[in-house]
Amino acid sequence: MVNLPLEALRPIAEIDAPPGIDNLPVQPTHFVGRERELERLDAALLVSGPVLVQAVHGLGGIGKTTLVAQWAATRDHGHAPLRWITADTAASVERGLAEFATALQPVLAQALTVAQLADRALQWLSTHHDWLVVLDNVENHSDIADILARAHSGRILITSRRATGWQTATTIVRIDVLDPDESVALLIDTMTIDGPRNSDGDSELCAALGHLPLAIDQAGAYLAQNPLLTPRDYLTMLSLYPAEMFQHGAEVTDPQRTIARIWQVTVDKVTTAHPAAIDVLRRLAWFAPDDIPVNLFAGLAAPPALHAAIGALAAYNMISVHSGSASVSIHRLVQAVARTPDIDNLHDSEAALERAHADAAAVLLRALPGHPHPSTWATWRRLLPHVDTLIAHHDHHNNANLLATTTDILNLTGQFLDDQGSHNQAIDYIQRALIDSERAVGTDHPRTLTTRNNLALAYRSVGRFAEAIPLYERTLADRERVLGIDHLDTLTSRNNLADAYRSVGRFAEAIPLYERALADSTEALGIEHPSIVSSRNNLAAAYESTGRLTEAIALFELTIDDSERILGTDHPTILTSRNNLAAAYQSAGRLAEAVQLFELTLDARERILGVDHPDTLTSRNNLAAAYQSAGRLAEAVQLFELTLDARERIQGIDHPHTLTARNNLATAYQSSGRLTEALSLLELAMTECEQLLGADHPDTFVARCVLAEGYERANRLSDAGQLYERALADIEPAFGPDHPSTLFIRSILARLRGQGHLADG
The missing domain is CATH 1.25.40.10 (Tetratricopeptide repeat domain)
Known part of the structure; x- marks a missing residue:
């Protein structure tokens, strides 16, 4: 957490959007036609109302995102700021809003959680006007319901493959394939980037590609890289790969089959000179399509070969490289093909895909930070979309290596999400981690026991004590049996179960557990160990809750004396102990001492942690309550x-x-x-x-x-x-x-x- 400057303390309605925070994707290099669709988007500007909602829908690869990006970059829409949010899941919408709040006030990035930042962005939208938010690739209407409900006096532009459910939209624009003339114009524009070319067969090739913009763009890029070939030559190569090659065990739409054929033609060409290219594509297949950090390519090939392969794939329009953010992006349809076995070489292809999935999971796990700390939040937020996507495609349950890796990914991510206040998503991830861990290493493995403990903690975070307590009890019993009664994990479980008992008022069970946990921890770790401070604090708080104030106060005072010697006078743990001691003084009717200690603690927390740190707010609340008890009601x-x-x-x-x-x-x-x-x-x-x-x-x-x-x-x-x-x-x-x-x-x-x-x- 940081000490927030005064600018961050102003009401959200007074925060103006700073210049330069638009995040529009790069303007398309090749764009033709679509005048009717562009004019329909323009026309919506003339409609009056508190908020304009426009929906653009069509098949994958049809050019929805390209159309909206072109419109926003070139038309005089007059809205600012412009924020582009990938909206394919509820989590990605929340992250996009959090990034917007961070752009508005960068200092909040390490002070607020994702959920808090997202809510702040919604507050900003509800109190400002003339902004433009693009919600790209919406899959479920419910994912954007909060934005539609709370945002006022601005403009919302939606792209989606869904054709229905846009009754609230001012304008609905359906995107179809290109007209034949537009299709040919796009092909010629793309293939002649380095000069005039023989365009024999251009109309026939465009027809064979179904006038699909993504397919034409990639075919044109191939021809641009191979100047001796004509569109008719490319059409001949394309005929070697029938549409059925893509279909294996599921119904597949025509755009996917079209891209599958183009993908195979391009991969055959690129991998001849750059063998690592196919490995790059197969790894990219398991991540989110946008903002894939280059460090996730680690281990695929030596740096020169890897960079050459990435450059070749970019030249053929298979991927896009973003040097400013050290990342790449890839179209979802290309990813879908890269995840699909080749029906002509099924066994080898499936094995290669499984290896690629396991490798992608391993490199992602290595990139994830450890314990969630504000300094790691930016990295976590960037990698979360890739975690979500990799886990969404996690169905290789027979791969033991993959199961072990995804268990760790789910566990770490669940803990981060719980820390960020996204408790329900955290529970979902840790539940899946527990299933995977039990399948991979068994019910008694330390990894499984840790996952079970984390799930109980997540349940407790949302007040689901009826589920948390039995899980804590089982975990403690299993750790005592498997690890021993004095193992550090066992001591942690004992303390966690006592905490849960205390939370529901089961003090007769909580206090003996606390006492045993403190005694065992002292014997195992020594009286100087920092965790002893926490154990004493917990036991003293339980004594206080049951009216054993003399014992509670004595233990709090001892804790403060020892912890000041071990940790220093201004350590946050010391401040917590002082706060607890002040509360005990208040419970014992020693109000003058309580008020004085609450005042000292609040002053120290404001100085050390900042005026808006959660612990500071807690101290301010506690001091107010003490003033109230002392009859100082105005204060x-x-x-x-x-x-x-x-x-x-x-x-x-x-x-x-x-x-x-x-x-x-x-x-x-x-x-x-x-x-x-x-x-x-x-x-x-x-x-x-x-x-x-x-x-x-x-x-x-x-x-x-x-x-x-x-x-x-x-x-x-x-x-x-x-x-x-x-x-x-x-x-x-x-x-x-x-x-x-x-x-x-x-x-x-x-x-x-x-x-x-x-x-x-």
């Missing part, structure tokens, strides 16, 4: 308002931490007698918790109880009782009948029934 309200403003601005209005901040401010308003403002915020907080987190999430339960308390204070006792009854119905099955929260709510309901405000239940 409490002011700090809570600052915290809510920062959460909304940095993390978005729908982030779970923002919901908590809204809840806390409402309670301060309530304590100050500002009941109308309090209830308005509390009702909003509860509704958003139910929508975003689910009715059964712990934060939703808290929001419901706090709102019920607000209704009580406002003398809306019937409303309060109904909410308490709903809260009891949610918490009792999850936490049990003897949990303190269950007993507390039951006592409130009994009181309300006794006063006649509720019917007997």
